[in-house]
């Protein structure tokens with residue numbers, strides 16, 4: 225499969241249309257290599273009415289990233305050589321309202337860079353053109369900004385960027401893979417959010433007094449939603465595992 229990336233500015237335009245009428249409908253949901261971000265898992269497990277542990281067990285595989293040394297969670301393809309997404313059906317994506325951020329963003333790719341001087345993050349976009357995708361031949365004209373809004377990606381990017389910060393910290397301060405306990409805690413906090421909530425409520429997962437009591441109180445009293453808990457979980461990982 226041929227693929228070509230063209231950098232785009234936020235106000236630059238591109239033409240794209242994806243619908244059940246395109247000849248290639250569902251072609252992009254096979255040969256699966258779908259990494260899941262923490263917010264992807266949260267949204268999918270809620271959509272499927274599963275616990276985070278149940279979702280992870282049924283639908284995902286884990287490996288350790290060769291560059292980051294951190295656990296990477298991916299969707300487990302359905303059995304068969306086509307490596308279909310477990311959520312694709314002839315009528316389309318069965319989890320469309322909760323599909324992962326990379327599915328929403330396609331055909332855009334987004335990357336972040338950090339200035340060494342100021343530490344400021346800059347986002348970069350590129351158009352992914354793959355030989356199997358016929359969505360570019362005709363259709364609506366979009367700017368990058370409009371596409372992001374139409375796909376409801378703002379919150380995805382905000383939460384995904386928190387993980388990018390953690391990866392950057394990890395690369396600065398810890399070489400290679402995490403220890404067994406750190407790897408368990410990393411996965412628990414960022415990917416197994418229901419268990420993380422349970423551990424804080426029942427077992428007291430915090431071992432560092434820098435996590436202030438007033439932040440833990442709403443979690444202990446169940447007065448915090450999953451999204452706020454996930455944002456807290458990123459802060460917790462930064463403090464507990466990377467002392468930042």
Ligand code: SF4
Pocket residue numbers: 241242243246247248249250251252253330356357358359360
């Ligand atoms: S290959 Fe492109 S046009 Fe075809 S279904 Fe996938 S995203 Fe849509």
Ligand code: SF4
Pocket residue numbers: 252253254258309310311312313316317318319320323324327
């Ligand atoms: S989650 Fe939906 S859109 Fe994404 S690969 Fe699977 S079926 Fe396709």
